[in-house]
Amino acid sequence: MLTLKVIREQKELVIERLKIKGMDASQTIAQVISIDDARKALQTQLDSNLAEQNTIAKQIGALMQQGKKEEAEAAKKQTAALKEASKELELKLAEAEQKLNDVLITLPNLPSEQVPAGRTPEDNVVVRQGGAQPVLMQKLPHWELAKKYDIIDFDLGVKLTGAGFPVYKGQGARLQRALIAFFLDCNTAAGYTEVQPPLMVNEASGFGTGQLPDKEGQMYHATIDNFYLIPTAEVPVTNIYRDVILDPQQLPVKLTAYTPCFRREAGSYGKDVRGLNRLHQFDKVEIVQVQLPQNSYEALESMVEHVENIVKQLELPYRILKLCGGDMSFTSALTFDFEVFSAAQERWLEVSSVSNFESFQANRLKLRYRDEDKKTQLAHTLNGSSLALPRIVAALLENNQTPEGIRIPKALQPYTGFDIIS
RNA sequence: GGAGAGAUGCCGGAGUGGUCGAACGGGGCAGUCUCGAAAACUGUUGUACUCUUUAUGGGUACCAAGGGUUCGAAUCCCUUUCUCUCCGCCA
Numbered sequence: 001m002l003t004l005k006v007i008r009e010q011k012e013l014v015i016e017r018l019k020i021k022g023m024d025a026s027q028t029i030a031q032v033i034s035i036d037d038a039r040k041a042l043q044t045q046l047d048s049n050l051a052e053q054n055t056i057a058k059q060i061g062a063l064m065q066q067g068k069k070e071e072a073e074a075a076k077k078q079t080a081a082l083k084e085a086s087k088e089l090e091l092k093l094a095e096a097e098q099k100l101n102d103v104l105i106t107l108p109n110l111p112s113e114q115v116p117a118g119r120t121p122e123d124n125v126v127v128r129q130g131g132a133q134p135v136l137m138q139k140l141p142h143w144e145l146a147k148k149y150d151i152i153d154f155d156l157g158v159k160l161t162g163a164g165f166p167v168y169k170g171q172g173a174r175l176q177r178a179l180i181a182f183f184l185d186c187n188t189a190a191g192y193t194e195v196q197p198p199l200m201v202n203e204a205s206g207f208g209t210g211q212l213p214d215k216e217g218q219m220y221h222a223t224i225d226n227f228y229l230i231p232t233a234e235v236p237v238t239n240i241y242r243d244v245i246l247d248p249q250q251l252p253v254k255l256t257a258y259t260p261c262f263r264r265e266a267g268s269y270g271k272d273v274r275g276l277n278r279l280h281q282f283d284k285v286e287i288v289q290v291q292l293p294q295n296s297y298e299a300l301e302s303m304v305e306h307v308e309n310i311v312k313q314l315e316l317p318y319r320i321l322k323l324c325g326g327d328m329s330f331t332s333a334l335t336f337d338f339e340v341f342s343a344a345q346e347r348w349l350e351v352s353s354v355s356n357f358e359s360f361q362a363n364r365l366k367l368r369y370r371d372e373d374k375k376t377q378l379a380h381t382l383n384g385s386s387l388a389l390p391r392i393v394a395a396l397l398e399n400n401q402t403p404e405g406i407r408i409p410k411a412l413q414p415y416t417g418f419d420i421i422s
Numbered sequence: 423g424g425a426g427a428g429a430u431g432c433c434g435g436a437g438u439g440g441u442c443g444a445a446c447g448g449g450g451c452a453g454u455c456u457c458g459a460a461a462a463c464u465g466u467u468g469u470a471c472u473c474u475u476u477a478u479g480g481g482u483a484c485c486a487a488g489g490g491u492u493c494g495a496a497u498c499c500c501u502u503u504c505u506c507u508c509c510g511c512c513a
Binding site for chain 2: 039043
């Protein structure tokens with residue numbers, strides 16, 4: 001959520017920047033300002049009403065103590081009208097606040113200056129590319145390899161739950177566990193503290209990171225207890241810092257978490273969802289940082305390098321994209337996507353997305369720190385996948401297929417305990 | 423799931439209708455002392471909104487959350503959430 005301060009004080013800049021995300025915000029901004037003006041007027045009026053009520057109440061107290069019953073009774077009558085007016089003002093104020101909030105949450109984050117213009121994924125900018133394309137004797141897609149080596153059973157998952165809930169078996173299950181442990185070790189070695197959060201969150205957490213109210217349909221909802229299955233570890237991990245004021249020496253916060261992720265993915269179809277490409281339940285290791293504003297872009301850079309280093313160790317062909325305004329998420333100020341090339345499907349698969357949210361998330365979370373003047377300031381938050389498993393597995397299987405079996409990259413072998421899937 | 427007790431500031435903890443944004447203690451911060459530190463002493467110590475003559479200024483709200491009673495609520499009532507104790511169940 002953008003801050004009112006920015007909207008009010010830098011109106012032109014806000015409108016300008018949101019154009020890069022393909023939005024004409026001028027009307028919305030005008031609306032925000034007029035609602036806020038009304039809100040302020042109501043607040044002022046209500047406050048002075050309440051002040052008067054408080055004064056009278058104190059007088060009544062004093063009169064009672066002096067035993068002046070009749071004067072006290074007379075004063076009581078004065079307050080009736082005030083009370084009624086206050087009640088009405090309170091209602092109107094709450095209404096205005098609600099309205100203001102409703103409009104504010106429709107405004108996406110401002111893209112940073114670095115964000116390239118553009119509307120579609122084709123306009124994203126490739127910033128780096130690495131890893132060698134494999135030369136394959138055979139080009140089976142991963143879902144066929146999964147069947148051939150009996151390591152991932154999609155049909156069995158359908159029996160147990162439904163489409164998009166695969167069962168990993170034997171070396172396939174071990175590969176999952178190996179990747180999770182490998183990623184976590186890479187992250188903790190880089191200074192991230194490992195946490196294991198709940199896989200279900202309450203409503204307040206859903207609001208905190210912006211899944212609610214608008215993306216409600218994307219989450220599985222346990223209605224009896226009103227809990228939501230997390231779509232990403234970002235939700236519980238970032239919400240650790242909801243309503244928190246940090247001392248500057250506590251920053252930066254660097255956390256990593258492995259969790260399964262649950263996504264309803266309503267409306268997906270076709271080759272996009274084939275095999276491991278898109279699942280309802282999948283494993284992901286996430287990294288999250290809370291930073292001082294002046295350090296957040298440096299931190300973003302270091303997160304990108306960190307993820308790149310992991311992908312390199314997996315010996316996969318990859319590229320890093322800087323997302324254009326039109327392809328960025330609602331909450332992001334700058335996003336780098338990682339894609340690995342899946343040799344049999346002959347397409348790039350997104351395996352990580354690393355973003356700086358600046359203060360957009362923090363404003364909604366009320367995540368602040370105290371600056372040198374002891375004033376509270378919004379912190380900056382960043383997160384990224386480090387990494388999401390299914391598409392990494394897809395690429396590993398497809399790119400490393402040989403007539404003898406599927407080779408496991410060196411870095412992973414200590415974790416799998418085998419060097420080939422056969 | 424049943425019965426009972428409870429939730430107060432950074433922490434501990436007092437407060438059962440007015441003088442309470444909240445005693446007292448600890449912690450933090452600033453100062454005195456010191457070459458420096460410790461100790462001691464003194465002062466200070468939340469968040470948000472808002473107004474104006476933007477100031478070591480005024481007002482309002484906040485004692486788990488939401489509602490109610492009252493001229494007046496941390497204090498009384500209702501609902502919800504959470505914690506603890508006992509019983510039941512259980513990896």
